[in-house]
Structures are given as C-alpha cells and as structure tokens.
Amino acid sequence: MSRCSSYIQENRDRFLNELFDLLRIPSVSADPAFAGDVTRCAESVADHLRSAGAESVEIISTGGYPVVYGEKIISPDAPTVLVYGHYDVQPADPLELWDSPAFEPVIKKTTLHPEGAIFARGACDDKGQMFMHIKALEAMVQSDALHCNIKFMIEGEEEVGSAHLEPFLEKHREKLAADIVLVSDTGIIANDIPSITVGLRGLSYVEVEVTGPNRDLHSGLYGGAAPNPINILCEMIASMKNEDQRIMVDGFYDDVVELSAAEREAMAEAPFDEEEYKSSIAIGAVEGEKGYSAPECMSIRPTLDVNGIWGGYTGDGAKTVIASKASAKISMRLVPNQDPETITALFEKHFNAIAPPSVSVKITPMHGGQPAVTPTDSIAYQAASAAMESSFGRTPVPFRGGGSIPIVASFEQILGLKTVLMGFGLDSDAIHSPNEHYGVFNYFKGIETIPLFHENFARLTGQG
C-alpha cells in the first residue's frame, strides 16, 4: 500500500465527518434566501484548503458568489494541475420527497452502494467530489508525496450558469496558469466499470410566455372562440418534434457534427443495459431520435425538453376558466459544433413564426453554455486512465456524457487549457433530485485515485 493509501485509511472517519460538516451548509445558489449560507460555505472551503496544506488561500470576489482559490507549489519545474469544482448546490425541493433532511447528511446502504452512501444535497454534485481533491491534497502533503503543483479554483455559481466565471478567468489568467484542468463533477458507468467522461453537452435555456385574451375568461361564455394560450402553447411545443423525435426548429441541426461509423462503433463498446436503464427509472420504453441508440441520444445528439410548464387554475377542485397566459421553461442540450447563442436565436425565430395570430409570445433567454469534447490521446488522459486502472483494477472506458459544465469550454477558449473529467458519481446517485447520495466507496476511491493522477501526470510529462 502506498504512503498516501495508509494515511487515507487511518483518517477515514475524519474525512467523512469533515465532508458532513460541509454538507450541513445549505449553499443553494439559486435562492437568495440562502445567500449567507453560500458565503459561509466559501469560507468553510477556504478553511479546509488551509488545513489540508494549501497556501495563498483567498476568497476572491466576483460579480456574484466568490471563487475560493488556493495552491501548493512545489517547484517551478513541476507540471501544474488546476483543480476546478463547485461548492454551490441545487435547491433541495421538493423537501417532502426526501427520506431524511437534505442538509442533515446520513449514511444508508442501497442496492448499488452496499458499503453505504452519504445522503445529502451536494453529496455527489459537487461537494463530495470537490472535497476528495482537498483530502487528496492533505494525504499527499502529509505523506510527502506531491509530484505536481496544484491550484484550486472552487466556484459558487455553477448551478446557476457560472455567469461571473469567464470574466474571472480573463482577470486571473496568470494566477490560473497551469498545464491541465482536473475536474471531478461527472460520473462513472458503474462501480465495477470505471469510465472517463470525454464530452459534455452545451446548453441553451429559454423561458416562453404565450398571451391570449387580456384577462382570465369564463370558459363557457367565451370558450370556443377565445384563443386558449395553454392549448396553443401545448400545440406549439408538440410541433417542435416530429414522429421520429427530430427537432423541427429551422436550422437546428445545421452545425451538428455527425460521428463517423468508427466513432459510433467505439462508443457502442461502453456497456449499456437498456432493460436495467428502463427499470431503474420505471419507464415502459425508451424514446429517442430515430436511427440513434439510447446512449447516443443521451450524449452525441441534441435535445429539446420542457423543464416546467404552468398557467391557468391548478388548485383544488375545478375552476372553469380560460387563462390569459401560459408559460414554459425549455432546455436544449447542444452538441459540437452547435453554438448556444445561434441556437437561442433560431429558437426565437421559430417560436415567433409558429405562433398563431390569436396570441402574442414573449421569449426570455436564460443561460447557455458551449459543448465540449476532451481528448483521449493526451498525456493527461493517460495519467487519469492509468490512475483509475490502478485503483479500480480495470481500464476505464472513455465515454461522452450528456450533462453540461459550461466553464470547461471557457478553460480552453480563455486559458488555452484542456480538461480531464475524472468524476466518480453514478447516474443513479439522484443529483438535483430528492435523496441525492454519494457512495462511501466512490468517495474513498476518488481520494485514492487523485494522488495517482498527479504522480502519473508528473511522470508522463517527464517532470516527475
């Protein structure tokens, strides 16, 4: 066992308890009611970095929640790894669907986590995964096993679109100078099938509002002739996908990069059990664009989904009314080379064009992010692959993920840095949902694997 491993073993309970303390802080970036907690969480992350052995720890203000920075520089000749993560979390609601309170972490066993999993908002996304890097730093410092310079950049606005992070990168280019960005904010296929994410989708997110009559109307007196904005919004949304599940927004696919047959064959190597997928979310059948497999539809193909829809009367009992307005929130996941601004503009043009003359529409773009693909033929990928191979006893499978981390594209555009997405969560960990959890196995596997990455990266760059 390596020196780091024995240190990690000896400090297991404390490593769990310290994560629990962090999880007790409700750092919900979306809801201003939690502003004080988000700030308090930044301070806690800074304290943890300091006690783990990081130097020059700072809480750097942005136009929004601050970025926590810290570094451990061992030599100007050693390669530098920039670790990115986020300390903010998604709102915990609906609270009544949690089996135990969202900000009171507990360990419970599950079928996929027989060793137990930590249940709390942020356990997997991303406090638990971000904290692995802080504990790995501590283990490396205490075991005298540092091979790379390490810089930490932990932000507080990932879950609300990282609006202030691009200016932050521009402003702190020199401080952030590195050879590679390392991120644990994604997942693996299964605890016995390690994988490395090599692609993320982009995002275009809009809110739409359809207005019909100038006030709510009696559905008997006016119904039949008065345009019903809820019916019309539903028809408009339904028309945006055809029977093959193709998105009908004009120009939507113009910039989509089609994968070669060889690339699609390589993708199909990643294990996927459709029956297990269906039963894990209790659905009768998978959907998806004609001609593409379910894993392809979830990663290399773009989507258009309604995330919320409202209007009219939704209280108890019945109210016979034709509402004046109906609204929806719509997300489009994007793939290379779709550009979020272009897609938002195409959506606006299309949505206006399909609105019947009986209603008016208002479209509010929310946030966006570029898709990203990370290389598999790089030293950093090899370092991650070899690290996971040692810790899991099996070579990780490269695979394209469906989620979004918009700042990854900006790391390349602004800092000229590639990213390695070495995450340890499972899709079934219920991130963003009630009962989010993170396997104790996964937490410690991450803490074990990270020092191996640094060691391999230094060796493979010829500087270890």
Ligand code: BES
């Ligand atoms: N960590 C997730 C993204 C993720 C999870 C990627 C699992 C791959 C696998 C991140 O915190 C997230 O939730 N991102 C948002 C985007 C953001 C702009 C709100 C998302 O994907 O919805």
Ligand code: MN
């Ligand atoms: Mn995340």
Ligand code: MN
């Ligand atoms: Mn998230």
